[in-house]
Amino acid sequence: MSGEGDGRQAIRKLAPGKLVIASHNEGKVREIKALLSPFGIEPISAGSLGLPEPEETGTTFVANAELKAMQAADLSGLPSLADDSGLCVEALNGDPGIFSARWAGPGKDFAVAMELVEQKIGEKGPAASRDAHFVCALALAWPDGHVEWFEGRVDGTLVWPPRGANGFGYDAMFLPNGHEQTFGEMAPEAKHAMSHRADAFRQLVAAVF
Ligand SMILES: O=c1nc[nH]c2c1ncn2[C@H]1C[C@H](O)[C@@H](COP(=O)(O)OP(=O)(O)OP(=O)(O)O)O1
Numbered sequence: 001m002s003g004e005g006d007g008r009q010a011i012r013k014l015a016p017g018k019l020v021i022a023s024h025n026e027g028k029v030r031e032i033k034a035l036l037s038p039f040g041i042e043p044i045s046a047g048s049l050g051l052p053e054p055e056e057t058g059t060t061f062v063a064n065a066e067l068k069a070m071q072a073a074d075l076s077g078l079p080s081l082a083d084d085s086g087l088c089v090e091a092l093n094g095d096p097g098i099f100s101a102r103w104a105g106p107g108k109d110f111a112v113a114m115e116l117v118e119q120k121i122g123e124k125g126p127a128a129s130r131d132a133h134f135v136c137a138l139a140l141a142w143p144d145g146h147v148e149w150f151e152g153r154v155d156g157t158l159v160w161p162p163r164g165a166n167g168f169g170y171d172a173m174f175l176p177n178g179h180e181q182t183f184g185e186m187a188p189e190a191k192h193a194m195s196h197r198a199d200a201f202r203q204l205v206a207a208v209f
C-alpha cells in the first residue's frame with residue numbers, strides 16, 4: 001500500500017496529544033487509551049478538542065469509521081483514529097449492528113437498548129438463537145487524506161438479565177464464548193485481551209506501529 005511507510009515513520013514520532021481519538025463515547029475513549037498506552041501514545045479525544053460529532057451516514061462499520069476519522073483529521077490537521085462498532089444478534093439478522101448506539105435513544109440509555117434487544121429476541125420465540133458478536137472497525141486517517149482500516153470481531157451469547165457494571169454499552173449482556181463472566185463482569189484487562197476492539201487493535205498495531 002503506498003504511503004504506508006510514511007505512516008509508520010510518522011506515528012513513531014507522534015508527540016503526546018498528537019493523535020486524535022475521533023470518538024465522543026467515553027467508554028470507548030477509555031478503552032482505546034488503555035490499548036494505546038503500551039506504545040507510549042497519549043491521544044487526545046475529539047470531545048476535548050471540541051470537534052463536532054458527525055452524522056453516521058455510512059451503511060457499514062468501516063464506512064462510518066472512515067467518515068469519523070477523516071472528519072477529525074481534516075478539522076484537527078492531526079492523524080485521527082475512529083472506531084465504529086456494534087452488537088450483531090444472529091436471531092435479529094445482525095441488528096442492532098451499525099445502529100447499536102442509536103437503539104439507546106437520544107439519552108444514550110443502554111438499559112433501554114438491552115431491553116429492546118431482549119424483547120426482540122423474545123418475539124422470535126423460545127427457540128431463537130442467543131448467539132451474537134461484536135464488531136469493531138478502526139479507521140486511521142492522516143491529514144493528507146490517506147486512510148487505513150481494520151476490522152475485529154468477538155463471538156458470544158447473550159444473557160438475561162444483564163450482569164456486571166464494568167464496561168459500557170451492551171457489555172452486561174454479552175458472554176464471550178468459552179468464558180463465565182460477561183464483559184460487564186470481567187476486569188477491563190480481561191476484556192482488552194479478547195474483545196472485538198482488541199482484535200482490531202492487533203491488526204492496526206501490526207500494520208502501522
Ligand atoms: O465494547 C463494547 N461493549 C459494549 N457495547 C459496545 C462495545 N462496542 C460497541 N458497543 C455498542 C455501544 C456503542 O454505543 C455502539 C457503538 O456505536 P458507535 O457509533 O460506533 O459509537 P458511539 O456513537 O457510541 O461513539 P462514537 O461514534 O463517537 O465513537 O455499539
Ligand SMILES: [Mg+2]
Pocket residue numbers: 056101
Ligand atoms: Mg456513533
